[in-house]
Amino acid sequence: MSLLTTTPGNTKPSLSERYAGVRGFTDRLTADLGPEDATVQSMSDASPVKWHLAHTTWFFETFVLARLDGYRPVDAAFESLFNSYYNTVGTPFPRALRGVLSRPTLDQARRYRRAVDESLRGALDAGLTERDPDAAAIIELGLHHEQQHQELILTDIKHAFSINPLQPAVIPGGLDQEPAVAAPDTGWTTFDEGNYEVGHADAGFAYDNESPRHRVWLDAYQLRNSPATCGEYQAFIADDGYSRPELWLSEGWATVQGEGWAAPIYWRNDGGDWSEFSLAGRIPLQADRPVTHLSYFEADAFARWSGARLPTEAEWEAAAAAQPIVGNFADVLMQSGLAPHPAAEVRHAEDDVGPLCRLYGDSWEWTSSSYTAYPGYRPPPGALGEYNGKFMCNQYVLRGGSCASSSDHLRATYRNFFSTAARWQFSGVRLARLA
Amino acid sequence: MSLLTTTPGNTKPSLSERYAGVRGFTDRLTADLGPEDATVQSMSDASPVKWHLAHTTWFFETFVLARLDGYRPVDAAFESLFNSYYNTVGTPFPRALRGVLSRPTLDQARRYRRAVDESLRGALDAGLTERDPDAAAIIELGLHHEQQHQELILTDIKHAFSINPLQPAVIPGGLDQEPAVAAPDTGWTTFDEGNYEVGHADAGFAYDNESPRHRVWLDAYQLRNSPATCGEYQAFIADDGYSRPELWLSEGWATVQGEGWAAPIYWRNDGGDWSEFSLAGRIPLQADRPVTHLSYFEADAFARWSGARLPTEAEWEAAAAAQPIVGNFADVLMQSGLAPHPAAEVRHAEDDVGPLCRLYGDSWEWTSSSYTAYPGYRPPPGALGEYNGKFMCNQYVLRGGSCASSSDHLRATYRNFFSTAARWQFSGVRLARLA
Amino acid sequence: MSLLTTTPGNTKPSLSERYAGVRGFTDRLTADLGPEDATVQSMSDASPVKWHLAHTTWFFETFVLARLDGYRPVDAAFESLFNSYYNTVGTPFPRALRGVLSRPTLDQARRYRRAVDESLRGALDAGLTERDPDAAAIIELGLHHEQQHQELILTDIKHAFSINPLQPAVIPGGLDQEPAVAAPDTGWTTFDEGNYEVGHADAGFAYDNESPRHRVWLDAYQLRNSPATCGEYQAFIADDGYSRPELWLSEGWATVQGEGWAAPIYWRNDGGDWSEFSLAGRIPLQADRPVTHLSYFEADAFARWSGARLPTEAEWEAAAAAQPIVGNFADVLMQSGLAPHPAAEVRHAEDDVGPLCRLYGDSWEWTSSSYTAYPGYRPPPGALGEYNGKFMCNQYVLRGGSCASSSDHLRATYRNFFSTAARWQFSGVRLARLA
Amino acid sequence: MSLLTTTPGNTKPSLSERYAGVRGFTDRLTADLGPEDATVQSMSDASPVKWHLAHTTWFFETFVLARLDGYRPVDAAFESLFNSYYNTVGTPFPRALRGVLSRPTLDQARRYRRAVDESLRGALDAGLTERDPDAAAIIELGLHHEQQHQELILTDIKHAFSINPLQPAVIPGGLDQEPAVAAPDTGWTTFDEGNYEVGHADAGFAYDNESPRHRVWLDAYQLRNSPATCGEYQAFIADDGYSRPELWLSEGWATVQGEGWAAPIYWRNDGGDWSEFSLAGRIPLQADRPVTHLSYFEADAFARWSGARLPTEAEWEAAAAAQPIVGNFADVLMQSGLAPHPAAEVRHAEDDVGPLCRLYGDSWEWTSSSYTAYPGYRPPPGALGEYNGKFMCNQYVLRGGSCASSSDHLRATYRNFFSTAARWQFSGVRLARLA
Numbered sequence A, B, C, D: 001m002s003l004l005t006t007t008p009g010n011t012k013p014s015l016s017e018r019y020a021g022v023r024g025f026t027d028r029l030t031a032d033l034g035p036e037d038a039t040v041q042s043m044s045d046a047s048p049v050k051w052h053l054a055h056t057t058w059f060f061e062t063f064v065l066a067r068l069d070g071y072r073p074v075d076a077a078f079e080s081l082f083n084s085y086y087n088t089v090g091t092p093f094p095r096a097l098r099g100v101l102s103r104p105t106l107d108q109a110r111r112y113r114r115a116v117d118e119s120l121r122g123a124l125d126a127g128l129t130e131r132d133p134d135a136a137a138i139i140e141l142g143l144h145h146e147q148q149h150q151e152l153i154l155t156d157i158k159h160a161f162s163i164n165p166l167q168p169a170v171i172p173g174g175l176d177q178e179p180a181v182a183a184p185d186t187g188w189t190t191f192d193e194g195n196y197e198v199g200h201a202d203a204g205f206a207y208d209n210e211s212p213r214h215r216v217w218l219d220a221y222q223l224r225n226s227p228a229t230c231g232e233y234q235a236f237i238a239d240d241g242y243s244r245p246e247l248w249l250s251e252g253w254a255t256v257q258g259e260g261w262a263a264p265i266y267w268r269n270d271g272g273d274w275s276e277f278s279l280a281g282r283i284p285l286q287a288d289r290p291v292t293h294l295s296y297f298e299a300d301a302f303a304r305w306s307g308a309r310l311p312t313e314a315e316w317e318a319a320a321a322a323q324p325i326v327g328n329f330a331d332v333l334m335q336s337g338l339a340p341h342p343a344a345e346v347r348h349a350e351d352d353v354g355p356l357c358r359l360y361g362d363s364w365e366w367t368s369s370s371y372t373a374y375p376g377y378r379p380p381p382g383a384l385g386e387y388n389g390k391f392m393c394n395q396y397v398l399r400g401g402s403c404a405s406s407s408d409h410l411r412a413t414y415r416n417f418f419s420t421a422a423r424w425q426f427s428g429v430r431l432a433r434l435a
Helices: A015-029 A049-063 A095-100 A106-125 A133-163 A230-238 A250-259 A296-305 A313-320 A330-335 B015-029 B049-063 B095-100 B106-125 B133-163 B230-238 B250-259 B296-305 B313-320 B330-335 C015-029 C049-063 C095-100 C106-125 C133-163 C230-238 C250-259 C296-305 C313-320 C330-335 D015-029 D049-063 D095-100 D106-125 D133-163 D230-238 D250-259 D296-305 D313-320 D330-335
Strands: A188-191 A194-198 A214-218 A221-224 A267-270 A273-278 A281-284 A364-370 A396-399 A416-418 A432-434 B188-191 B194-198 B214-218 B221-224 B267-270 B273-278 B281-284 B364-370 B396-399 B416-418 B432-434 C188-191 C194-198 C214-218 C221-224 C267-270 C273-278 C281-284 C364-370 C396-399 C416-418 C432-434 D188-191 D194-198 D214-218 D221-224 D267-270 D273-278 D281-284 D364-370 D396-399 D416-418 D432-434
Touching: A015 A049, A015 A106, A015 A133, A015 A330, A049 A106, A049 A133, A095 B133, A106 A133, A133 A273, A133 A330, A133 B095, A188 A313, A194 A313, A214 A313, A221 A313, A230 A296, A250 A296, A296 A364, A313 A364, A313 A396, A364 D364, B015 B049, B015 B106, B015 B133, B015 B330, B049 B106, B049 B133, B106 B133, B133 B273, B133 B330, B188 B313, B194 B313, B214 B313, B221 B313, B230 B296, B250 B296, B296 B364, B313 B364, B313 B396, B364 C364, C015 C049, C015 C106, C015 C133, C015 C330, C049 C106, C049 C133, C095 D133, C106 C133, C133 C273, C133 C330, C133 D095, C188 C313, C194 C313, C214 C313, C221 C313, C230 C296, C250 C296, C296 C364, C313 C364, C313 C396, D015 D106, D015 D133, D015 D330, D049 D106, D049 D133, D106 D133, D133 D273, D133 D330, D188 D313, D194 D313, D214 D313, D221 D313, D230 D296, D250 D296, D296 D364, D313 D364, D313 D396
Parallel strands: none
Antiparallel strands: A188 A221, A194 A214, A214 D214, A221 A432, A267 A273, A273 A281, A364 A396, A396 A416, B188 B221, B194 B214, B214 C214, B221 B432, B267 B273, B273 B281, B364 B396, B396 B416, C188 C221, C194 C214, C221 C432, C267 C273, C273 C281, C364 C396, C396 C416, D188 D221, D194 D214, D221 D432, D267 D273, D273 D281, D364 D396, D396 D416
């Protein structure tokens, strides 16, 4: 049932339809979580679900509704409480303490969502975007912003639930359990050397960090046809992967020893039986599912052990440019009531795209590229200039999209980024090497 | 309305009545808290309200119900989840992560309470304490244990709410606002030198740490008739109390500088207007209310600045032996719908006990005595031996009881204890000096 | 050769003679250390030897020489550099960074010593103490202060050398290796209940914290005749002493687990062979030597495992009042060229004092008494008031004196104190129990 | 006197001559340091001078002398003590504790140097490199390794001395004080777009990380003709540069606030007078000297404030390819007895190279490029493979060379690298922008 194609509608949805669709999907994702679930924060990297619900709403209120003459905020206190990191807007409430905020309650956060939704839909109906073309662009940005937070909602609450000895399911519907019809393709696809264009070009939405489109020279290279699987990663562990310093970056080895890492974060070995914690609770490990929740350090060590390396983001994008956005995505899985998780199946789409596959869905793929500005990059003026640019340091780029992403949120030029020790995202590895 | 006397009932309540009373009071204290409120943990010293509700229940299930033939636990997972620190019982869930546990929910915790209450009342009705006299003693211990946690519920959630910019009220009923009819009595009461008996003697309940009763020699000394007030503490601040190292213990001074302390934890100065955060929300500071939420370091520095010192616990107990347990207590305040807070009023009870007053209620009073074993102290065998003895190190004794204590939980021999930097308890200071 | 009696001279040495003696002993203790040795600081609790040499000199310069008309300091920068913690004198250089100060050099520190010695002896010759009686008292205090630092010099450099894989000897002369002539006496001496006087009384020197002399009631008790030995402590380890939480204070157990303690700090087990690091380098463990370098937590756990407890400081002092100050001391050992270390031998002095023995020398003995002010204690005015009083918190008292103490530095009322996790002092344990 | 050209000798020195020269220069750099100076370690990023002396020697012993039949190490303990991070060789002594090692002494470290020098020269004389060509390559690597440590010796001891209130001079000779003959050139040099070759190509020495030479596409860009000066950086400070979050990377801003940064690490403002700590002690700040000791965060914020950005390492190398290696270097300064420090003077060399100048010397120049592997990079086999590759993560590349570098150690392809908060290196900034 996986490797799902995004359904190409006959007509592109209107901004208003798209607003309703994205906002509604957030509600569906969180429908099975109670007030307690929505309140907890398991580490300072993560945020409470309640905070995500309100922050994404605050974004529309602060950057769109506040442009309306005479608009009065739903609650003046929310400006600081639900500001993530926009220093230009004011002083954000300290991130590490978000989990201490029992008020506003989940119910109040949901009412805040409805109030802002009503105002914004009213403004759209009243012709906001005709009068104020910038507003349309900001709403579009806000929807992609919300889709990013949808993924964070899943990964953050998954992390919290993983700590709970009860090991609860975030999404009670279970996993897609169809058996793999074929082993993952371990062949390689070759790309010629040359100058490639990368970065955002067409008329569709993209973040500022995907621009300007620019040229890069690439030596000839190869990408592995499939992402690495749990079975391959088990072989790395069995070969003492976590005990051999020569396989690791120096900082990675220090992390392995300091944190006592011996397997991916959600894996557990009970008397020889490997299991992993998923959004559907704890499940037996399946060798053919793509491995996920790897840190950059683990992805890099695994690649070295494999006699390969991580791709650069330009290599990844050059390869992806010709590929349709097909994969195993949250929006389609949730329509079937299934919990997002990497899929074992490797059945190809009808419009077969060759052996290189699964660039999207399942897991984001770590690249060896540090997250940095493209030549000529300029952040937008004002507070929205803080969206991306100020994080361009000590983070590495991931490409593709995961089972926790929505299919209409992704594109070949999309640059996700996390720090090298982060493990709570759906992040995996695709091998690369020089041709 | 304060300085409330405990109502001397004509008949002592039965164990069953007392069980119903104490357990029910926990419910009343937490009635206005929602699932989100019950889930948050603002620091590792504090616990979620939900955890307190379940842990006190776990105590009865583990130490009483488990004695019954064929008793089946409500949920096997609770043994670890709600074990606070009894290594003898098993490995407790890590304290600092209690706030990550969204499940069991508040509703489940309350159902756990009702299930255990039903079993325990059933057992009492079936003659448990006749067959098993130890069970009666453990139930009595469990009730005092629960009363301790009632106080922690109030101080823990107060701390969490104080961080919330919304500054919500824990108890919405407001404070006792009657004006003081007289200034606090700043005189001193003198006690003669001699050998005094301290420690638990009579037939009533006491913790193991109050025994054995034993002799101590005391040089002649004086206690201040009233606890120190907010007004007196404001004078200490105005006299640069927080900026003069000579007033502080060395470790206290390091804490003042490291933590940036400049006033008691819940005080705030907005352009010259002092306020404090209370269980009823933020209120203007009132000079005649006893000062509370002082650390040992602050109490000690204030005493030194005052030209006095903290009393020893023996001095305090010798003075209290002759006093009735009257004061401003949580049980009586809550009956009137008021939020527990130190009371400004100093009207005396009808059975006047002399000028030394307010030994109980308002705030626990720091003593200069390190918490240690009495001569011949022996902890009880088994897990309950972990209740008190293993904390006898690097903590200091507080005496009396606070506005967050219940009147029937206190006695002259009661030894409360906290570490020297702890500020989130209702802890104040009564001056002492040699006669 | 051990259990050395202090040589009772016919005539008490003059202040000038005593000054020369104490200052000279510091030089002898450090004679075998080079500039590099004198510079290192292995933890913030410890100080470089060079710093000790200068700080003790600073004490005489600041508190004695500065009283002289027209005295000009040797170097103005030393006021801050070699101030330990006297806020009244100025802002001390940060303690944790003392090991970064390569200048002044060891040679300069020694010249500083000689310059101050010359000035001070000149002042004494010119009749300083006749004109200024307080100066005599401060010099006496300065000499005892220096003797405290002599002990710290040994323990601090021992700690640094213990980390060095070369395991160098601080004192190259080796240890007193005479075999024990008898097993340690494991009997007990009983003391009757009653009111005892403790604290400093006679005309000799004492620190402020030993006063006022005052009465304490003691229940009847027993002290073990000998301090605990390495052999007894090995039995504790063999009985899983470091793995059983029920033997430990809660904070001690957290320390054992957090720090990975499994034996005293300088012990090592190489394939079953126990050794310990000493001032003479690494040596095989000898069962009959008193165990030393225990933290309070370890002493307390060992006592609990032994079915006993630590004595209170009053119990210790009441027992010691009748005992001569005999033992195994640094001054006598160094005269024979031996490195200070607890002695295996238990031969008694000729003026036999009964079975209770070895109260002084070998190791300081932990008491269960928190370090606190005696009733009526008043620190002296001015900077010297910071000597003792401000540390009366979260520290525990040790009594007696160790193999690193000088015999003429000790007395029954002496109160040493350290925090509960400190292990780098010569600190051991003598068991106590109620009679 | 600055902007010194490397003296082009008529004949290239032999390996033996070069060995003697590099090793001897280390001795000259450290000639004025005493045993105490050579022992201190002011932070875990830095190492004691003594350790540098021994570690560079260990390198030759471990990787060259150990290849000789029957070679016996000078001291078996040194293998671990002076191993920096080569896990393949054994377990290194913990880096943060190097400053605790008083033994071996400075004198022993110097004797170790002489012993290894003698053995190595003997082997060279006996035809080692003819029999074992790899040995010659490793010796060459060892000499460049030692030159890196020469720079670290200066920066590490400078950091330690900067903490010392005495503010001692590392190099007593003073600074080059000639006044600037012209203001720094604030013009820009433009480079055309195109594919450039970067990386090591010729026959000379280079580290593994400079290979393979490879193609990169560069958009047209400009480099500022001179590095930024202290005067320009003062303007950044005066414009509230350290108080405006919009100028900083998010992680940089957190560092500014967490560490309280308000100026470069060695700058001090005493009542309006700016000074900086130099290797010659504290000196008044001179506006025309290049600013140095900037972290990546500071360089990046300054560039943003300037309306420019940092160059990429490829932009820097493409510009440098045509430039001679001229500048203000440690080897030449030390020949004149001067302490290495950025020079105010901007007089050009006779063989004028155009307005773009001072690419080498004064300060390393931060690039925006994360330190990563070149396409096709392969670390060498064995322990020497740990030299560079394992640090390719969360570090940023600096180019050029500083006043603490030797002129014959540098080349256009050289890649230095440090983490983003590092400030103790001679690291500055040259602005870049798109053409």
